[in-house]
Amino acid sequence: MEIIITGALPPKRVAEALAKEIPQDSAFIKRLQQHKATRHQLDSDLIGCTPAEYYQVQQQEFSPIAGQRYVDALPALDYPKEKLDDNHGIFTLALCNIHVDFQSTRLFPSSQLQITKEQSLALFEAVKYLFAEKKIKLIAIKSDHWVLGLPQSFAGSIASSSILSYRELHDYWPKEDHNKGLRQLLNEIQMLWHKLPVNLERKAQGLKEINSAWIYGGAHPKQILPEPTYPYAIISTLENSYRNEDWGRWLQLLPQLEKDIQTVQGNEFHQARAAAIAKANNPFSSLKPGEDSAEPEASILCRGESPSSSKKTSFLLAGFDQLIKLESLSFWERTVNNFKNSTDWKSWWHQS
Known part of the structure; x- marks a missing residue:
């Protein structure tokens, strides 16, 4: 692993x-001392995603067609058996906050927003008629993102929300003519979520509003292997403090990182994961009445x-x-x- x-x-x-x-x-420190290192430099504009996201796509041997980047296969990784027309692909609609001021436009990804399942569902209720009108196929609803089926021609290759959280968003906004439909959908979603009760509640709690979506992807499931070539786990315990350059917090999280590594290496975690995978994958089945909590083990992603x-x-x-x-x-x-x-x-x- x-x-x-x-x-x-x-x-x-x-x-x-x-x-x-x-x-x-x-x-x-001992881990650094006891290993030698091989550095791999990646061109984030060429792949359209973070190094960890690139690694995931590479593990399922993505076969891109003309104009596609590694980022386009990310949404398909968990849905290799999804039935879609050949000219359709799987897209991720990532819930996010877009902050605009006089100096910059910044995207805050879902990992920094503490979004609950009930909030995600409330946001969907506000736009479901829009999805029906545009014949957008809903594949799954998660607390921090939704999975959609759309024609591959819906949008060009769009960078992931994770990599854009490190960048000036204005430079990556989809301005091209072939992304007109994407821009229109994003604008309509923003208008429907403006002053939504769920966002008014978040604002009162001192949390950032979920005021926008970011849509990327488009690869067909047949373009990837159904399983990774090698089992892996991605541990993002340090990610938010790293992104914000909060090094004091980063240092505080090192003990938690070691606990998460031990969790991944233990049998109990993988038994619980297998049980969760076996559960019905209905978009709404994971939400029980009155339940209002974020996904468990949010800092650990396992595949294989x-x-x-x-x-x-x-x-x-x-x-x-x-x-x-x-x-x-x-x-x-x-x-x-x-x-x-x-x-x-x-x-x-x-x-x-």
């Missing part, structure tokens, strides 16, 4: 100072066959446009070169 830790590569300008604040006997606890685990560290694969040091490297390798990690542990 491979474990990808997002938000784990700080910018070079802060990495040295941050390293001094991490307890030197911590599991995080549940691994045996005896199988080897390898790690990858993800930044905003880089992946570092950690490879265990040999016995010789751990002994003869012990001192060198215990300090050498500082030369590569950063987002360059």
